[in-house]
Amino acid sequence: MKKIYSFAFIMALCSQVDAQVLNEPAGWPNANWTITGEYNPDPLAFEADPTTTANFAFDDDDSGSSTLANEDHIAAESPIIDLNAAFSANEKSLEISVSYAFNKYANDVLQFQYWDADASAWVAWTGDNVPDNGSATDNFCSATKTTHVTAGLDISNFTSTQLSGFKYRIFYDDDPDGAAWNYGFCFDSPTLMSVACSGITNLAVADILEDSANLTWTAVSGVAGYQYALDEMEAAPADGTPITEATFSATDLTPETVYYFHVRTDCGGIYGPWNTLTFTTRALPPANDACADAIVVDGLPYTNTQDATTASNNDGTITTCGTGMNDGVWYTFTGDGTGISVNLTNVEGWDPEIGVYTGTCGDFTCVGFKDNGGNSDDETFGFTSEVGVVYYVNVGHYNGTTDNPEGPFTISLDTYVPAELPENDSCATATAIESLPYTNAQDATAATNNDGFVAACAFGANDGVWYTFTGDGADITVAISEIVGWDPELSVYTGTCGEFTCAGSADDGGTDGGETVTVAATEVGTTYFVNVAQFSGSTDNPEGPFSLSVSSALAATSFTNSEFKSYPNPVADVLNVSYTKNITNVAVFNMLGQQVLSKSVNATTGKIDVSSLNGGTYIVKVASGNETKTIKIIKM
Structure with a gap:
């Protein structure tokens, strides 16, 4: 009987842990919710009121007619929710689950907050703000929604006042620092739940290489630590390895392998749900990924096709030529005094650059580079080599500041007879x-x-x-x-x-x-x-x-100089010209050869108004039939 009683007690305890004492849907429309803040109440802006509809939505983009000069902040606030029962059942973490659409723009803030009844103040919920998840600019409740579960809110240290006076709200401010004009959001009715141990949120992977990766997640307040498992199976494990930090560095991985990282919270023997993330390690980098491992080209012509997608920027961007380029894949050869043509063809899906250098790896001198400036463009660079000089060829992404991936290409090197240097080169x-x-x-x-x-x-x-x-x-x-x-x-x-x-x-x-x-x-x-x-x-x-x-x-017929007159020179306003024959046209040019003024005269005398010209030297061309006369004037 004792054993049966003990087993029953354990089962009851487990049931108490798994059951959610608090599972409180907002139940919109719900007249017990309230709307607070300063906002434009026009239905074009306040798209959905949760006290009368099944959604809460605000369109900040349509609030421009507001007397608040685009300074809008609005909140949907729950009624009081007593947490004492959940607290007594050892469910001392709260989570909110909700479907929503949000197009974040600039500095706007959208977050869950809870009421601290002791301090009589709203406090931001544990974790990040509600993330951006859409691109809608109007009618936000028609947009595609995703589900968001907040990080766990630890209530283990709440006072009785905080427990009995608890409420929460969805708060939006288009700019905490002042007025703004942004987009908006729409929420379906949320659900507040109490759990014995909150789950992991914001699990992410970064820095994936062929043999390593870094995993991170949002630290959960009030937990003893976490358990993790890293394997090649999608199914969650029965148990895991304990860790205390909200980060894990995976090492000694196998290239081109699909891994599953499972992690859960540890609340002192009570565990949250497993959260699983999958990632695939990179392939090994090409053999000629580094300058020190450059492919040696022993003879020309030479051709090689390779996929440099997994090349790394291991030696950093190469800044020796032009504006620099990525460290891609490498080739090397020794000059023989002939012209060398380096050609890239069959480039697929990336923007390449050719860099050619002398010197040593890491201490280069620029010979030249070629970047046509387009995605999937072929490149060709030619130069005259020097006998016995070692040359390095870098085939990499054109960007000289940001590490971007390379891709497939074919490289060919060949000799050519270079064009002769023109005698008038200098x-x-x-x-x-x-x-x-x-x-x-x-x-x-x-x-x-x-x-x-x-x-x-x-x-x-x-x-x-x-x-x-x-x-x-x-x-x-x-x-x-x-x-x-x-x-x-x-x-x-x-x-x-x-x-x-x-x-x-x-x-x-x-x-x-x-x-x-x-x-x-x-x-x-x-x-x-x-x-x-x-x-x-x-x-x-x-x-x-x-x-x-x-x-x-x-070759044009010249004026008879003794019969042509022009004055004054220098001239301030009007230049007078006269000739024994009809003057057909007068044109004025600046010293760059640009015509700045022209006047038809068709008389033996003419007055040319130059008052609009800037001060300086000008050339005046006077035409009389087939005869021309050119003079230089100074405009005061």
């Missing part, structure tokens, strides 16, 4: 144009940026190939055409190599487009420098094929 070796008109066709693919970017005009340009001509007093037009496969800029300067003054430039902003610059009234005897270059003033990119033409307007 300003000092510019091609001198002896007479006009002049034409020249050239392939500037091998031109170098040897003197650095030339910043004298507009946004600057590469240092491309160079020409010079001598001013003859007339307008001289420089044009490039037949551009193939590159984006040019055409610039004309005076001065000396390295000490330029801009005389004019043109960049229409497109690949394969021609450019034209007219230098008005060139100064007789002055040397002008022409730079035909890739448009960028900050990135060294290759030039290509083009045709150049330079022509002078000197």
